[in-house]
Amino acid sequence: MGRYLARRIAGAVPLLFGITFLSFAVIHLAPGGPVEAKAGLNPKMTAQAREKLATLYGLDKPLVERYRAWLGRAVRLDFGESFADGEKVSVKIGRAVPVTLLVSGLSLVLVLLVGIPLGVYSAVRAGTRADSLVSGIVLFGFSAPTFWIALGLMSFFGVTLQWLPVTGLHSLFHEEMAPLERAVDLAWHLVLPVAVSAFAGLAAVTRFMRGSMLEALSQNYVRAARAKGLSEPRVLYRHALRNALLPVVTLVGLSVPGLLGGSVIFESIFSIPGMGSLFYASVFSRDYPVIMGILVLGAVLTLVGNLLADLAYAAVDPRIRLE
């Protein structure tokens, strides 16, 4: 186990080097850097001022040297300061992470709470009308553009009925509210974003769960359990479901980076200041340190998520030995 972990982590190191160098090179070799982005706002900028800015950002040095300097700081978890406002990258990301985590965490819980029972139900009733109905809903979920659904819900619940707020996470007078009132206000603002974000994941989990449960139900140990004369609920829930849940563990592990990555599209629709919005803004202002910080975080999370998925899988399935 310890050796397995050590090997996996050792394997992740070159991968991380590859990822950071590739992103660093692509971002820095791109035409139009942060100096041009600032010059675009101020056409009177002189050539000397441009040079000064380039020196300030360290853009006058060759690529490999810049990468080495960046890496030297990054291994000490120092990702530098934003070009846009001089704020520390870690502070900027630290502010966006809880927002995205709140929305996507809640939506993941919702997805699992609804998707797993729905998938199981559909598999147990395979071939019936109820199953076709669930499959139809799943197909609908895979095919509808998220932002279209978001716009529809916004216009119905927000504009026509005026029940729910449609943008941001706080009301205008959030600061003056009592703590409880604030929580209610936040929850109220979260309803639509969480619902929309769950909608997309729901189809995937339901379909996955249905397939996995169907597979489990066709196994010999289920036949054996039935032959023993166990009650149907016991066969379904103690024998089949417990095995059918195994692949779902992997699916959840793999969705870890997505939890933090957030969705650029729906964060922009609902004006949520999360990771997606931050990435979008920093990409377009060529804020290299912030872009790199987010990409590194995303890559690390993906690797960690993969590792966690494998570990969890081994933990719940005694047949699997990690070598």
Add this chain to the structure above:
Amino acid sequence: MKPRWTFWAAAGWLAFVALAACAGPVLFSGAASAMDFARVLAPPSATHPLGTDSLGRDLLARIVCGAGASIGVGVVSVAISMGVGVLVGAASGYFGGWRDRVLMGLADVLLCFPVLFLILAVIAVLGPGVWHVIVVIGLTSWMGTARLVRAEIFSLKEREFALAARALGAGHTRILFGHLVPNASGPVLVNAVLGVSVAILLEAGLSFLGLGVQPPTPSWGNLLTDGKATLGAAWWLVFFPGVAIFSTVLAANVIGDRLRDSLAGERHIG
């Protein structure tokens, strides 16, 4: 077994949309850009079946003309991603060894980025535009196909027909593309059909962010963006482009699922 009519309905709808995408620009390009300031934001009526937008342009004509951009992006980007995926996967599975490690390592690196982040980064570099979107979607979505093809080739290359081809003196290229890849084409085809639906959704999303097909050229994504501005006043501007995207993606998904099911059945028997 799901009823057969859903498959044929889906195929029929896709054929219709494809036809509209080809004929639309010829028949409707005038109507799609003709402004009529007397009928701004007009609701659906006999003269404008789906209503008009904020410049008085006919929405139906714009949706028909937008079909080309949306479907085109979907099909061409998937063609690129399938091409790259099959090449990488075939080379990786066939040769194995260090080539396999390097190619799959590259795929792993790319898989570590959320796709939309990757696309955004590249669009920020290249600037928005149809071809950029196509190339970016194509080059960031081949990894799944590559892994699939690699796994298929891995098992196929040990089968008798591959050995027979080698015994007859066939070269690597011939064994790979004459014998192995055609036998792996089933799952690739399913992947491609489902990939088109994902790509259409991605293009719509990018256009929605203002990074895809640029106005005044209509695409389903940027029609939705236009509609968002007048959401409270003109529901049809958001509703109908969304229906166009949804129905087309749904049809592609129905066909993809159906192909996958029949493939699974075939393998089960064989």
